[in-house]
Amino acid sequence: MAKTRLQRFVELKFVAIAVTAGTLCGAVVYAQAPQAPLAQAPSSQAPSVKAATPRTADGKPELSGIWVPTGPRVAVSKFDEAGSGETVFAAREGNFENFENDNALRRLGDRNKPLYKPEFWSKVRDNDANGNQLDPEFKCRPYGVPRLGAPSQIVQTKDQVVLLYAGGFAGQNTFRVVPTDGRAHNPARVAQETWKGDPVGRWDGDTLVIDTIGFTDESWLHKSGYFHSFKLHVIERLTRDANTLRWEATVEDPDVLMEPWKMNPLVRVLDTSPDAFVPEDLPCDERDGEHLVTKTRSG
């Protein structure tokens, strides 16, 4: 019975976009949103001899550095008349509305969705439909974890890893200090229920695993209205392979989710420029809400 209802939910979510998605012919837009998946590792020209992953004095992979998105930041593909499917230009019909609409469809068409308990399906749909007003990001609230995605810079020491974030208007140059000395969660910090929670790190082979609890219930996991409860538990995995960093996150929330949700992974590459730096984000002051005349959202 439950399965039937779940299937109906999935159908409701996808039947409309499936039709439209067919007409998009696999349109792909790489937005810079942290939750946007990067389909593949950056380099299509793999070197013949793979670079070794640098290591620290104690043998751990060296995660320190500035890590930047890769691949085309914005590129839309569509099939041309010859059906080649190559990237030709950035919006159906060269039309700006379609550019936004395609971004939205791509976001909604992502089949990797958290599976909420049935009593929360309507809330998720309402959040998404009214996201222009309800999304914390719209009001310049922080993203929180895990919506921050992959860090912009990592500073690694023997007993702790510092993660620095920038690049979004709600990201606002935030930081996380993750102890890796084997300590357990700090009950006092967990009780504070913050946007970034209380993180602890450990090494699983060559992967840094960050376990975070102690969250507020005000942040969203994703732009599509994916809310969560105070019971949010996020497990992130950071893995360096040569000059590539892979970020993965699994979300657990027994109060609202039926099963853990594995988010789309993100891939970052090391910025080796000596001039590389994490830019300062401007203060965020939302002024558009009163002027919006439709609920249209983009990607």
Added chain:
Amino acid sequence: MKRTTFVAAAAALLFALVPARAHHAVQAQFDVSKVIEKRGVLVKIDWINPHTYMHFEVNEDGVAKHYAIESVGILGLRRVGIDSKSSFKVGETFTFSINPSRDGSATGLLITLIFPDGRRFDLKSADPAAAAP
């Protein structure tokens, strides 16, 4: 080769157009099918996220009307070569074109900005394909 240039231009244009993240759909606020041109005196710059704002006093039939013009985010401005708030001088006269608001307010989305010295910056094209070479 031509296609490569075309794609690069279209991608660069849209990268400039889209802020670090899509704050909201532009079409929910502005009429992207219309472009109007104005000329006015710059009275204030708001160097903020999620969008920078340029405020102009425009003389309309002898009456000074205040326009709050929304621009792309800081990344988009820097990409076209406008690096900082001090690139602008309050009190100077600019020519600008905008997608007008849909709610009738004296707001708009900046498309083209022409500085007093003639420097022209294209911040947004209503038709990405049309801007390709």
